[in-house]
Amino acid sequence: xxxxxxxxxxxxxxxxxxxxxxxxxxxxxxxxxxxxxxxxxxxxxxxxxxxxxxxxxxxxxxxxxxxxxxxxxxxxxxxxxxxxxxxxxxxxxxxxxxxxxxxxxxxxxxxxxxxxxxxxxxxxxxxxxxxxxxxxxxxxxxxxxxxxxxxxxxxxxxxxxxxxxxxxxxxxxxxxxxxxxxxxxxxxxxxxxxxxxxxxxxxxxxxxxxxxxxxxxxxxxxxxxxxxxxxxxxxxxxxxxxxxxxxxxxxxxxxxxxxxxxxxxxxxxxxxxxxxxxxxxxxxxxxxxxxxxxxxxxxxxxxxxxx
Amino acid sequence: xxxxxxxxxxxxxxxxxxxxxxxxxxxxxxxxxxxxxxxxxxxxxxxxxxxxxxxxxxxxxxxxxxxxxxxxxxxxxxxxxxxxxxxxxxxxxxxxxxxxxxxxxxxxxxxxxxxxxxxxxxxxxxxxxxxxxxxxxxxxxxxxxxxxxxxxxxxxxxxxxxxxxxxxxxxxxxxxxxxxxxxxxxxxxxxxxxxxxxxxxxxxxxxxxxxxxxxxxxxxxxxxxxxxxxxxxxxxxxxxxxxxxxxxxxxxxxxxxxxxxxxxxxxxxxxxxxxxxxxxxxxxxxxxxxxxxxxxxxxxxxxxxxxxxxxxxxxxxxxxxxxxxxxxxxxxxxxxxxxxxxxxxxxxxxxxxxxxxxxxxxxxxxxxxxxxxxxxxxxxxxxxxxxxxxxxxxxxxxxxxxxxxxxxxxxxxxxxxxxxxxxxxxxxxxxxxxxxxxxxxxxxxxxxxxxxxxxxxxxxxxxxxxxxxxxxxxxxxxxxxxxxxxxxxxxxxxxxxxxxxxxxxxxxxxxxxxxxxxxxxxxxx
Numbered sequence: 001x002x003x004x005x006x007x008x009x010x011x012x013x014x015x016x017x018x019x020x021x022x023x024x025x026x027x028x029x030x031x032x033x034x035x036x037x038x039x040x041x042x043x044x045x046x047x048x049x050x051x052x053x054x055x056x057x058x059x060x061x062x063x064x065x066x067x068x069x070x071x072x073x074x075x076x077x078x079x080x081x082x083x084x085x086x087x088x089x090x091x092x093x094x095x096x097x098x099x100x101x102x103x104x105x106x107x108x109x110x111x112x113x114x115x116x117x118x119x120x121x122x123x124x125x126x127x128x129x130x131x132x133x134x135x136x137x138x139x140x141x142x143x144x145x146x147x148x149x150x151x152x153x154x155x156x157x158x159x160x161x162x163x164x165x166x167x168x169x170x171x172x173x174x175x176x177x178x179x180x181x182x183x184x185x186x187x188x189x190x191x192x193x194x195x196x197x198x199x200x201x202x203x204x205x206x207x208x209x210x211x212x213x214x215x216x217x218x219x220x221x222x223x224x225x226x227x228x229x230x231x232x233x234x235x236x237x238x239x240x241x242x243x244x245x246x247x248x249x250x251x252x253x254x255x256x257x258x259x260x261x262x263x264x265x266x267x268x269x270x271x272x273x274x275x276x277x278x279x280x281x282x283x284x285x286x287x288x289x290x291x292x293x294x295x296x297x298x299x300x301x302x303x304x305x306x307x
Numbered sequence: 308x309x310x311x312x313x314x315x316x317x318x319x320x321x322x323x324x325x326x327x328x329x330x331x332x333x334x335x336x337x338x339x340x341x342x343x344x345x346x347x348x349x350x351x352x353x354x355x356x357x358x359x360x361x362x363x364x365x366x367x368x369x370x371x372x373x374x375x376x377x378x379x380x381x382x383x384x385x386x387x388x389x390x391x392x393x394x395x396x397x398x399x400x401x402x403x404x405x406x407x408x409x410x411x412x413x414x415x416x417x418x419x420x421x422x423x424x425x426x427x428x429x430x431x432x433x434x435x436x437x438x439x440x441x442x443x444x445x446x447x448x449x450x451x452x453x454x455x456x457x458x459x460x461x462x463x464x465x466x467x468x469x470x471x472x473x474x475x476x477x478x479x480x481x482x483x484x485x486x487x488x489x490x491x492x493x494x495x496x497x498x499x500x501x502x503x504x505x506x507x508x509x510x511x512x513x514x515x516x517x518x519x520x521x522x523x524x525x526x527x528x529x530x531x532x533x534x535x536x537x538x539x540x541x542x543x544x545x546x547x548x549x550x551x552x553x554x555x556x557x558x559x560x561x562x563x564x565x566x567x568x569x570x571x572x573x574x575x576x577x578x579x580x581x582x583x584x585x586x587x588x589x590x591x592x593x594x595x596x597x598x599x600x601x602x603x604x605x606x607x608x609x610x611x612x613x614x615x616x617x618x619x620x621x622x623x624x625x626x627x628x629x630x631x632x633x634x635x636x637x638x639x640x641x642x643x644x645x646x647x648x649x650x651x652x653x654x655x656x657x658x659x660x661x662x663x664x665x666x667x668x669x670x671x672x673x674x675x676x677x678x679x680x681x682x683x684x685x686x687x688x689x690x691x692x693x694x695x696x697x698x699x700x701x702x703x704x705x706x707x708x709x710x711x712x713x714x715x716x717x718x719x720x721x722x723x724x725x726x727x728x729x730x731x732x733x734x735x736x737x738x739x740x741x742x743x744x745x746x747x748x749x750x751x752x753x754x755x756x757x758x759x760x761x762x763x764x765x766x767x768x769x770x771x772x773x774x775x776x777x778x779x780x781x782x783x784x785x786x787x788x789x790x791x792x793x794x795x796x797x798x799x800x801x802x803x804x805x806x807x808x809x810x811x812x813x814x815x816x817x818x819x820x821x822x823x824x825x826x827x828x829x830x831x832x
Contacts, residue, residue, distance in 0.1 A: 032712025039362070039732075040719070040750040041439055048437035081512055082355040083494055089512055148544065156551045163552035164545065166515035166538045167346060255540050255549070257513030265352075265513075265541075270712050 005295065012287040016280070020070070023279040024063050027272045034079035034270040053079065066276070075277035080269040086277035089262055094281070097251070097258035101244035103178045105236075108185035113232065115186070116193025117220060120228075123198055131190060138187025147180045147253040165255045177254045181247055185239060189232055197228040226300055233300070237293035241286045342520075342533030343828050345810075348546040350559035352539040353516070356507060357494035358476040359431050359438040364732065365559070369537050370476035372518055372823045375503040377405050377424065377458070377473040382825045384736075384816030386470055390419055390480065390502060391458070400465030400772040405458040412523040413482055414501040421452035423480035430481055440477035440734075446769075465772045467638065468737035475735065504530045504824035514539055518823070531812075531827035547805070556807040557821070563684050566623050569805065576805050579624040580815035581635050583733035584800035585741065586628070588677070588692070589754040591724045592793060596673065603665040603673070604792035607726075608644070609658035610699035611692055612651045617798050620691045621684070624803070628796035631785055632741045635817040638774050639738040642785040644796075655699045662700045673702040678718075679728035680711040688797070689728065718753050729753055732800070736818060738781045739768075745788055756793040
């Protein structure tokens with residue numbers, strides 16, 4: 001297992017290198033630069049700034065300089081947030097995205113698996129229809145609709161929870177963003193769980209278990225849940241990476257200073273280093289999470305390990 | 308061998324542990340509130356709070372709370388003494404003597420001296436600083452600080468808007484000791500020294516900038532509010548939601564889609580006021596068909612029904628623009644486009660005539676591209692103008708929306724671009740801030756307007772001491788610019804804020820400057 005993990009980690013290095021080089025070329029290929037605006041800079045000033053940030057050097061040289069900085073863990077200064085470095089911005093944004101993402105994923109797993117199992121157990125009954133109806137709605141209504149509607153209803157009209165982030169008290173401000181973020185995940189996980197649970201419940205060994213006189217609850221808990229979780233698990237890898245690195249829409253609507261917000265603004269402002277820093281961070285996270293999923297697969301399903 | 312239950316228990320336990328840890332951390336960033344708090348919505352995050360690296364209007368808004376220039380503005384936009392208690396101007400308008408207040412203090416208790424201003428000016432123009440506003444002081448010949456309280460500024464030529472410039476954060480004093488100690492980090496929370504009413508307490512990027520009362524400020528007794536939070540909310544809709552929820556007291560703008568509703572529901576809380584900004588369409592004057600073709604440019608300009616546009620399309624109280632310099636600028640009466648007195652029908656008739664004279668007709672229509680930055684409100688204006696051009700002239704404009712940075716890059720290259728959307732916001736209350744944009748050597752001259760006559764009028768104006776004569780030259784320069792139809796001014800911006808009824812001391816003004824130190828909170832009901 002250890003050898004497998006190490007090999008996988010080594011295998012990730014070329015992937016990451018490719019991501020860095022491609023991302024570097026792409027952000028620099030985008031028209032416009034970090035210091036362009038309607039209020040154009042006087043040419044002398046523009047030159048001074050480019051010299052200061054070494055943007056006047058040829059691109060390959062800039063790439064090499066960036067890579068060597070990267071090896072020392074230096075992601076460079078942000079061009080838009082001129083008082084901050086990229087590492088500082090990631091360090092300030094990621095914990096928030098992580099908190100909200102983890103809470104949302106936790107909520108989604110508990111509710112999603114529960115609802116999916118319930119629906120599978122009562123296949124083609126009213127309960128099943130209601131659960132799947134909710135799931136379908138959850139998947140089809142986009143977050144950018146749900147979020148403002150929730151804010152309007154719960155915060156503006158009812159004054160139950162704060163509408164925004166900055167300056168709002170403690171835990172209350174987490175509730176709306178977490179729920180909004182979790183809703184589509186709940187829906188997706190519920191559907192996956194239902195389908196896979198129905199498939200598992202129709203297998204021979206489950207029938208055998210019934211024949212032995214076991215109750216439905218026990219059968220689901222002991223025999224069915226584990227194999228039924230495999231599709232959910234493979235969905236979780238990329239989903240967790242996406243959710244943890246910050247949902248752009250949620251962060252914009254609620255004004256949460258997370259990673260997603262920095263990423264979008266970085267791209268719009270041509271903040272080369274900020275965009276690159278977040279891409280690299282994101283890529284590393286995805287590689288790691290996929291690896292974790294693969295290892296968990298081995299734990300849950302022994303057949304994977306033997307291959 | 309692990310059983311299913313064990314695996315699920317382990318995962319569940321780990322998840323639970325994670326949740327507990329996260330929840331424990333959640334409450335940690337609760338602000339400890341003491342005294343009165345003002346919450347302001349800022350639509351753009353400052354790029355820096357180093358006054359020389361800052362560039363956006365919103366950075367200047369925050370900096371005006373933190374620092375103070377030689378002069379300042381009253382809530383209604385009149386120049387008032389700031390760090391300087393008084394000043395004198397020599398008769399030729401070339402020498403200014405400022406007396407710094409003896410009780411002016413930095414937030415660490417050090418005295419604010421004349422040399423701190425001189426030091427700031429030097430840093431501003433030093434190429435190594437690479438300051439956006441370095442050109443602000445181009446007309447200054449020499450700055451001297453003969454003693455701690457006296458600052459002498461001598462000018463190359465009379466610059467009547469100098470006093471207005473001296474309210475701008477780029478001209479605030481700098482503390483040499485602080486810069487020497489902290490280097491480039493001097494503007495960060497906990498380090499930045501303030502000589503204004505508030506001191507920088509904290510800045511969470513993407514979230515909030517918190518300021519607290521500067522006890523050392525010379526006029527601290529007049530400051531009413533103890534803490535100011537500038538919330539960084541780039542979405543107008545988010546600002547509106549938070550305003551309605553009572554979480555911010557002042558919004559930076561009002562979303563176009565909700566404007567009518569807000570006006571009806573929140574009536575008196577909505578402040579709409581003229582603003583020193585012009586929204587325009589520019590021509591690429593270096594390429595056909597618009598190069599050397601003022602008649603065609605005039606035809607396109609005349610065919611736009613600006614009154615209809617501001618009423619039906621923009622609809623937030625904007626003023627139709629028949630000049631380049633907005634109304635409300637000091638010492639100036641904007642020159643109007645020659646056709647301004649006509650009705651739109653008359654304009655359309657003349658426009659058609661000019662269009663024909665330029666060699667176009669229904670069989671041979673003018674085809675060109677109009678580029679604008681991707682946004683709903685830009686698109687609506689572009690669609691309306693496109694229809695007007697089609698209806699009145701038969702000209703066929705293709706609409707192309709580009710992301711903001713792409714548009715700017717294209718406009719600057721002057722290759723692809725034919726007609727483009729742009730705007731200019733005044734930096735100080737003087738016609739010069741608008742007219743100088745179209746001087747040939749101005750970096751902001753996007754249409755590449757190049758008129759020797761215009762440039763020489765601007766230069767003549769710059770040499771005048773007498774404000775009335777200077778004004779005549781500037782007005783003549785604008786007349787020329789408008790007769791050349793180098794740009795199509797479309798409308799003048801207005802400032803749009805929602806201001807909570809619990810705020811006292813708010814004043815509308817053309818510069819849209821609102822110092823937190825002038826505001827107070829009404830006693831809770």
